[in-house]
Amino acid sequence: MLERERLVEKDREPGLFGRLLRKVDGCDVKFIFDGKMDESMVTVDDPYERTSERMHLFASTEPVRGRVMLTPKGNYRHNGVLIELVGVISTFGESVQKLDFMRQDKRFEPDALRNPTPLEFHFSAPKEYESYRGINARVSYFLRVTIQRPVKNVTEMEEVWVSRVDEQMSDTQPDASRHRSYFRETVFGPQSTSMDVGVDNVLHIEFKYDKKIFHLGERVLGKVTFKVADMDIRYGEIGVVRKEYIGPGKTTDLMQSETLQKFEIMDGTPIVGEVVPIRLYLRSIPNLTPTYSSVHNCFRVLYFLNLVLITGEGKRYFKQQEITLYRRRGQDAPARSKAGLS
Known part of the structure; x- marks a missing residue:
């Protein structure tokens, strides 16, 4: 971390x-x-x-x-x-x-x-x-x-x-942190998203998480399933990456990437069929902000979940998936928490 x-x-x-x-x-x-x-x-x-x-x-x-x-x-x-x-x-x-x-x-x-x-x-x-x-x-x-x-x-x-509180998102998006099962269960419903990661014929994994839109105090629940695992994997990480794009939204925009938080989710080479659970609490990430799709056509700020696998030889394989963050009512102060992840 x-x-x-x-x-x-x-x-x-x-x-x-x-x-x-x-x-x-x-x-x-x-x-x-x-x-x-x-x-x-x-x-x-x-x-x-x-x-x-x-x-x-x-x-x-x-x-x-x-x-x-x-x-x-x-x-x-x-x-x-x-x-x-x-x-x-x-x-x-x-x-x-x-x-x-x-x-x-x-x-x-x-x-x-x-x-x-x-x-x-x-x-x-x-x-x-x-x-x-x-x-x-x-x-x-x-x-x-x-x-x-x-x-x-x-x-x-x-x-x-x-x-700035997003009133529309606050009214339309469910708040999973209010559910009694928030800290115990991972439920993959209609809002769930998955992506496949493959390296030739030696590695094939599925990364699945519960949804794509989160408020700043919510948590990300997911799992990594190994379908093919013929590669020497030393460890795996999951993290949150922020990308700043300077410009009006063109391919020539200047981009700056920053890893806000990451933690290890596995150690050693998994077996086929092994499932690694993921639980990431967004409120523990300092300096987290909402997603800004466009700020006066001057810049934008996007967030990604970043899954990284590191081999015994030191090679790094990663896959990123964009998520949308918003500020819900009651989340006025900027995030500066020092809490850990679990």
């Missing part, structure tokens, strides 16, 4: 230059969100920068509201203040591409401040995509405040994390 890497947590405080700029400018800026406490913030991993960061969590249908607190260190004049909620898609291929796909703002007139002053905001624009941090793609939502000054404008930003 893969061990989850511990990433360095990013400092939320401004850097040295930012602190110096605030000191010279003479006004402190702080974001305060209504109904959000520091204790309920979520920790998000960033595989591109290899850091983690804590953010306030918002549902896709939840308004982003609160206030920006301006605390002057004396008489502070500005030529207007702009507060924005911005959604940005970033891709990191041959070059860095950024696209603003949503924006909502509120403007405040010029003023002279002498005391701490709250500037309230309420942004209810729909958030079409949920936040995502991958190897070569990212969806981000920022609160940005720009204070217009005579010499140089002052800008402060704070990122928030947005999760």
Whole structure:
């Protein structure tokens, strides 16, 4: 089983230059969100920068509201203040591409401040995509405040994390985890899927699992049946692979593959007719997200079950089958579990 890497947590405080700029400018800026406490913030991993960061969590249908607190260190004049909620898609291929796909703002007139002053905001624009941090793609939502000054404008930003529940899938897809037999029985019904894997005439196996659509807290049940086994097999693995495709959905799209979790299901050469059971709990996989078939025609994220057989000579034979993942009601926070598989 893969061990989850511990990433360095990013400092939320401004850097040295930012602190110096605030000191010279003479006004402190702080974001305060209504109904959000520091204790309920979520920790998000960033595989591109290899850091983690804590953010306030918002549902896709939840308004982003609160206030920006301006605390002057004396008489502070500005030529207007702009507060924005911005959604940005970033891709990191041959070059860095950024696209603003949503924006909502509120403007405040010029003023002279002498005391701490709250500037309230309420942004209810729909958030079409949920936040995502991958190897070569990212969806981000920022609160940005720009204070217009005579010499140089002052800008402060704070990122928030947005999760999006698939209401249609939640209503139409059965939740196997609610069944009493969830932890005991493997039932192969009409939704079951199977695939055959063969290597010449020395290996033939059938890989069967209970269905192809899963929510993020569900489990995958399956079995591997060996029909022909004349090959020296050292061990076998099952895993979950995420593939990021950068581009509008063409064969020329840049693809990045990442194995999120894998574990050994067998050891040694099996006999003909042997059945190896599979039970994989998705909630134990860190950084798991729903399937994104298309994010603004910029990128997509697909998931696959990956069956790998390793021979005594070290050769690897594998077969992949795509599965669809979705976020069900009650699964708002990003997955960062450290639990194991069984």
